[in-house]
Amino acid sequence: MTVADDGTSDARAARGHWVPFAVWIGGLLLIQAAAGLGQMPRGMPPVVYAVKTVLCAGLLVAYKPWRGYAGVHRRDWLPALALGLGVAGIWILPETPLAARLAPAWQEAYHRWLILPPGRLPDYYDPARFPTLPFNHPSLAYRPAECGWGLAIGRLLGSAFVIAVIEEFFFRGLLVRWLHGRPFHRVPLGRYDAGAFWTVVVLFGLEHDRWAAGMVAGMVYGWLALRRGSVAPAIVAHVATNLALGLYVMVSGQYGFW
Structure with a gap:
């Protein structure tokens, strides 16, 4: 189903899809720039993440980009949830101690080539220590012992229920149709x-x-949106992925995923 032609211009319909994403990415780039200049206190990223989460959730509510999309049919809930959890497994398994025991050479190749930037190992990767992170790794700032449970839970909820939704409206709701033709909201989402x-x-x-x-995830979410002609099943799967990944991080202590 396409966005309803209710008199809203294509530009306004598009803003509801890209503005929250742009604000989110802008906050991420700001943190990276400050960290690169050595001007980012260790405890600041969780605070910035919480601010981004609240701000972007507010933008979603203000723009209501979901208007005009079909909801999730009850027969789609289980496949979407299952696929989302499968993507989380694909994300997690290559970086587990089990993978290190069964296929250490493959795990090292994964870190060298399938994590950006390719061609070199991440600075946190040490086969003798992995998956334990070095004490100064920035992701450890999200541990409840450092940032507090409020900000840690905020990180979990923001990744699952805000950024997942933002990304789906931007990538599957807007970008894939904008590349297909304009005005984007007249392009059926189910048209391949x-x-x-x-x-x-x-x-x-x-x-x-x-x-x-990430590309595997993009294929799965894209297929779900294409199959049903709505971004809603893709959102369900993406939320399931991010929620499962976040819970794994907090239970296992593998904050490198954050």
Whole structure:
């Protein structure tokens, strides 16, 4: 189903899809720039993440980009949840102690080539210690012992229920249709265009440091949106992925995923 033609201009319809995403990415780039200049206190990223979460949730509510989309049919809940959990497994398994025991060479190759930037091992990767992170790794700032349970839970909820929704409206709701034709809101989401679909898969993957897992996720979420002609099943799957990944992080202590 396409966005309803209720008199809203294509530009306004598009803003509801891209503005929250742009604000989110802007906050991420700000943190990275400050960290690169050595001006970011260790405890600041969880605070910035919480601010981004509240701000972008407010933008979603204000713009209501979901208007005009079909909801999730009851027969789609189980497949979407199962696929979302499967993506979480693909994200997690290569970096587990089990993978290190069963296929250490493959795990090292995964870290060298399938995590950005390719061709070198991440600075936190040490086979003798992995998956334990070095004490000064920035992701450890999200541990409840450092940032407090409020900010840690905020990180979990923001990744699952805000950024997952934002990304789906931007990538599957807007970008794949905008690449297909304009005005974007008149392009049925269930219409397949190979160039648009695979371009979005690649861009979605490259948005993440674990780019290969990101591309697999992009294929799964894209297929769900295409299959039902709505972004809603893709949102369900993406929320399931991020929630499962976040819970794994907090239970296992593997904050490198954050």
